[in-house]
Amino acid sequence: MRILILGGDGFCGWPTALYLSEQGHEVAIVDNLARRAWDIELGANSLVPIATLNERIVAWQELAGKAITVHVGDLQDYAFTGQVVRDFAPDTIVHYAEQRSAPYSMIDRQHAVFTQVNNVVGTLNVLYAMKEFAPDSHLVKLGTMGEYGTPNIDIEEGYLEVEHNGRRDKMVYPKLPGSFYHASKVHDSTNIEFACRIWGIRSTDLHQGVVYNVQTAETKRDARLSNRYDYDGVFGTALNRFCSQAATGHPLTVHGAGGQTRGFIDIRDTVRCIELAALNPAERGELRVYNQFTEQWSVQQLAERVQAVAGTMGLETTIDHVKNPRVEREEHYYNAKHTKLLDLGLQPHLLTDETVRDLLTMAVEHRDRIVLDTIPAKVNWR
């Protein structure tokens, strides 16, 4: 299969590229290297050192004997986007190429506007490029579970059967995003649904949960293939951040009460979900939504889990309930369905103490690289 990976230099994109290449697919990467620039902007870094994209590609060729081609450019530039789609003629376009941090989008007005324009225009350009140059290709788009918010009813996979005043309809599941970033994903979902409806585009919108863990079988093969490990207050996410905090003796920072519950997924399952979606494409005109996570946890539960495993490694850690910088419910109902990817054959890596131990070990090994100042979540929603 010819698979074009937009955002293939990022935290999810890079291991996905390697995994799909390893499975024998023909893989090309599009990336504007924005994620590396945001590290510089924020004075942050990856806890584990990462090679440049060129070094990564060369190392993979050396070790696996497989070529991945790279196109450096911005999806907002349609001349570029259209040309890549036309020339590569993909069967599947995996679209990770968005600003993906909620706190980053909430830094200030400029970052909110940047996030929405970058994400919405990039995706519009991809849709137009598909229509123009690859109308039979399949868009596998990364959305987020955060599009749904925390409703008081079960979260279904994208659509809701509604009965109202004696009539019925299957409707797009109502959205309640928690940041301007999450809102940008809702905007994308709206635009993609419309493009499928009017142009017959095929698409799978993967509403992904919070991704934890760092390495996959492929990224472990060589230090030059290593994936990035974000621990800072802007791009770091719950479990990985807690492990980095435990490794440095920093208290585990739980926002508010800690009852915030979300869906979580191991990055080794992320890459497999992408392949499952690609191998089972949507029909022409169909927008499928899959909720891409494997387990639900509250933030407090994760912190306690990390604290317990850290204790067995001799790392003394405390849990701090810091004032929540976000505006969100801290105790709420949460029951999100996630059976569709299991039905396609996903065999989940559920969270084990071993995974937490691996993350802690990695964090301890590289703890001298941590920029302490970047750990607190300073971006305030208010």
Place this chain on the structure above:
Amino acid sequence: MRILILGGDGFCGWPTALYLSEQGHEVAIVDNLARRAWDIELGANSLVPIATLNERIVAWQELAGKAITVHVGDLQDYAFTGQVVRDFAPDTIVHYAEQRSAPYSMIDRQHAVFTQVNNVVGTLNVLYAMKEFAPDSHLVKLGTMGEYGTPNIDIEEGYLEVEHNGRRDKMVYPKLPGSFYHASKVHDSTNIEFACRIWGIRSTDLHQGVVYNVQTAETKRDARLSNRYDYDGVFGTALNRFCSQAATGHPLTVHGAGGQTRGFIDIRDTVRCIELAALNPAERGELRVYNQFTEQWSVQQLAERVQAVAGTMGLETTIDHVKNPRVEREEHYYNAKHTKLLDLGLQPHLLTDETVRDLLTMAVEHRDRIVLDTIPAKVNWR
């Protein structure tokens, strides 16, 4: 009341400015004159000649003895937007300042991207300016009934009580927009709801139906105050367009079967609805949604109505069912609630033969101005 009207030079904005000024409010207009530029771009014009914004303001001062201040600039320019909001210190911000044509947004990729960026960034800037400079002011935002699409259940005013698997929640009403323009309004609604939730912004989102009729008591007072009359295939809307077609002996162009049913509102009610919303502001943190229309019609019904009235004036007209350039249901259930503005005191101008006759008379009077080539709806959704 101090009322800032964003987009105050447009089809709805101008009569709103005059009406609110006549009621004794202190009115200021923000406009970037984009609507006039789009006429030039499309080779289209207003069937009724309109004065420049400066001439309009001078005439109103002369005739009504009331000053309306004007700020020419683009909401995408935050330095401008923030300064106007800070300096004018509005009680109410009425936001019409968006690209409002579905066909315009579907011309090509550039027009789709322009429409979404223009509308979304303009509105984000307004929200940030309110937060920064006028946190207690009330945003009266023009949305569209087209955000809902044509679901198979009743359309409620913005929210839906859902019962699902034995649990209940009041959710944002699911959206299914019919163009990239309509999608931009959905994006706005998502962003506004979020801003109300996190910053305590007050907002009323008026999901307006198709506006018909042209003049109000104020715009009739002098030719220099006249409102624009759009009849072209891009900016013209159903009833007004049919009247202009009847006046020129052009067949009334019904798209497809003509069973497309929508909510309609007389422009004289539009201006009154804005005042009702302004006089009864939302609470801090509240996003109210009102469906702003007074009657439902199918396109076929409207065409027949115009044909009948035109007949009494000696205008022979035929109805042509042209191939539908849009992708939309041509026969569907449609029952949209619209009681909230009535509860606030709206006394609707329901569609009368007299109104149709007025429009036909106006169109006949100015029919030599019609650019025939702009009448067909040439923009194809596919």
